[in-house]
Amino acid sequence: MAELKAVTASLDAKIRNVPIAVTPEGFWCCPSQAVLQKTAKNQNQQTKTKGGASPPASKASSIQRAPTISSERRTHSTPTRSKTNSEEQRCLPGENATANPPKPVNERPQKQHKISVGFGQLEMSDLKVVLYGKDGVAVKMSVHKNILAENSTFFADKLSRQSPVSSIEVTDCEDVEIYVETVGLMYCSDVKHRLIKQTVPRVLRILKVAELLGFRACVISCLDFLEAVPWVGEEEETVVSSVRNLQIENYGVGPVLKRVGSDLTTPPSDTFSHIIELVLRSNEDRGRREMKSLVQKLLKENSATCTSGSSDLCAETLYRSCQNCLESLLTLFQQATDNDFAEQSLNIKEPVFRKIALEADNLLWLTEILADRNAADEFAVMWASQLDLAGLHSKLPVRSRHLVSCVTARLFVAIGKGEMLPSKDTRRLLLDIWLQPLMDDYNWLQHGCRSFDRKVVEEGIGRTILTLPLEDQQTILLSWLGSFLKVGDSCPNLQKAFEVWWRRTFIRPYAEQQGCLGDPQYVEENRGVGTG
Numbered sequence: 001m002a003e004l005k006a007v008t009a010s011l012d013a014k015i016r017n018v019p020i021a022v023t024p025e026g027f028w029c030c031p032s033q034a035v036l037q038k039t040a041k042n043q044n045q046q047t048k049t050k051g052g053a054s055p056p057a058s059k060a061s062s063i064q065r066a067p068t069i070s071s072e073r074r075t076h077s078t079p080t081r082s083k084t085n086s087e088e089q090r091c092l093p094g095e096n097a098t099a100n101p102p103k104p105v106n107e108r109p110q111k112q113h114k115i116s117v118g119f120g121q122l123e124m125s126d127l128k129v130v131l132y133g134k135d136g137v138a139v140k141m142s143v144h145k146n147i148l149a150e151n152s153t154f155f156a157d158k159l160s161r162q163s164p165v166s167s168i169e170v171t172d173c174e175d176v177e178i179y180v181e182t183v184g185l186m187y188c189s190d191v192k193h194r195l196i197k198q199t200v201p202r203v204l205r206i207l208k209v210a211e212l213l214g215f216r217a218c219v220i221s222c223l224d225f226l227e228a229v230p231w232v233g234e235e236e237e238t239v240v241s242s243v244r245n246l247q248i249e250n251y252g253v254g255p256v257l258k259r260v261g262s263d264l265t266t267p268p269s270d271t272f273s274h275i276i277e278l279v280l281r282s283n284e285d286r287g288r289r290e291m292k293s294l295v296q297k298l299l300k301e302n303s304a305t306c307t308s309g310s311s312d313l314c315a316e317t318l319y320r321s322c323q324n325c326l327e328s329l330l331t332l333f334q335q336a337t338d339n340d341f342a343e344q345s346l347n348i349k350e351p352v353f354r355k356i357a358l359e360a361d362n363l364l365w366l367t368e369i370l371a372d373r374n375a376a377d378e379f380a381v382m383w384a385s386q387l388d389l390a391g392l393h394s395k396l397p398v399r400s401r402h403l404v405s406c407v408t409a410r411l412f413v414a415i416g417k418g419e420m421l422p423s424k425d426t427r428r429l430l431l432d433i434w435l436q437p438l439m440d441d442y443n444w445l446q447h448g449c450r451s452f453d454r455k456v457v458e459e460g461i462g463r464t465i466l467t468l469p470l471e472d473q474q475t476i477l478l479s480w481l482g483s484f485l486k487v488g489d490s491c492p493n494l495q496k497a498f499e500v501w502w503r504r505t506f507i508r509p510y511a512e513q514q515g516c517l518g519d520p521q522y523v524e525e526n527r528g529v530g531t532g
């Protein structure tokens with residue numbers, strides 16, 4: 001295994017040194033453009049100070065040491081060498097002994113900083129590969145034809161076109177540092193081992209260059225690395241995108257992509273149903289509460305991107321769970337209101353009341369999910385038809401039944417916000433059957449339920465009432481008025497809805513007769529009054 005090691009290769013006083021960096025992993029790293037410019041500036045200032053006279057060279061003044069690599073890594077590879085030259089210097093001893101002729105202005109307008117890098121046994125090198133980067137860096141690599149041709153289809157093709165080939169130029173190289181590193185990996189017997197402790201973004205850069213070079217062993221090693229290493233944060237999308245963009249399909253990208261997808265084209269219905277069932281049947285308060293919040297959040301995130309097929313799948317599962325909860329809840333209500341149940345001890349009563357609270361909480365969670373997905377219309381029909389359940393509601397202690405009223409409140413909020421569009425008959429049934437039980441529990445909900453938002457619920461109830469025909473509005477609001485005048489804050493405050501109904505009943509008919517509906521004064525007087 002070869003190792004990329006930056007060392008000084010000459011003590012010639014004329015060489016202008018450019019810093020060479022070595023990464024902590026031992027890979028050669030191309031210096032940044034800012035460092036190159038700073039170094040060139042310092043060298044120009046030193047030249048002006050010396051006035052053109054060159055004193056004898058010394059190691060301290062003319063050689064800039066590069067970082068060395070630990071002895072542990074040195075035992076695993078053969079040393080490589082690199083040296084740095086300015087653009088005015090010769091790239092190799094003996095080449096272009098005479099001064100270089102001036103280049104045309106338009107040929108390379110940006111100043112080039114040349115760096116020479118060697119791999120393997122330099123005395124056996126028979127090929128020069130020159131990389132021209134976008135940041136004004138030119139890298140000359142001393143390499144071996146047999147190594148490059150054996151590992152890279154790109155270089156094999158270049159070398160087979162004409163013979164002999166002494167140099168190859170690569171212009172507009174996007175990632176010079178990784179290009180050099182990838183060529184160095186061709187000298188390694190175990191590429192995968194060299195990738196250990198690398199970061200995912202760096203391996204993706206190596207993968208891109210390796211694919212361009214047709215370096216199959218490196219591409220496979222990169223894929224093995226990506227298949228085994230954890231992906232953190234946004235790395236998942238980057239990895240999946242990069243792997244899917246591989247132009248050649250015979251690299252075996254399947255194992256990497258299996259982490260994010262299966263061979264099935266649709267989500268398995270039994271898995272989703274199993275998850276919902278596990279959450280609904282949990283008796284551990286904290287775990288159930290946290291998983292309900294998580295599943296609801298995930299379903300809400302997916303609702304915008306799921307296909308119609310998967311959406312129907314979710315709805316079927318959720319409605320099946322709703323039906324099971326309703327049946328269980330009715331059975332528990334019947335058990336808790338039985339005459340013999342009142343004679344039972346608390347040890348028998350408490351488990352039943354706890355099951356009622358759990359089933360009501362499950363039903364409320366399912367309602368929240370359906371409302372978030374704008375798919376609660378059918379559930380509104382199911383809830384409006386629960387005459388038996390509503391009839392037994394008042395016979396239970398309020399502390400056990402109040403979550404049932406939360407389901408009713410959530411439906412009214414959904415209707416008021418336009419999250420669901422049930423029919424007129426369904427809306428009227430909801431109000432006729434479930435508004436009074438909600439009013440009976442309202443005081444408890446305000447003081448004993450932390451998640452209860454009074455203003456939101458009252459606005460939802462009022463808007464639901466105002467969607468009905470005017471006669472139905474009058475019947476419901478007059479009934480509410482009688483309760484409100486008796487219990488005050490222990491009843492929903494529907495004054496805004498009452499005001500809208502009043503204006504519709506007593507003001508609008510006469511305004512229409514007098515033709516003043518469009519009058520600015522009339523509009524201003526009625527602006528901001530509740531809607532329906």
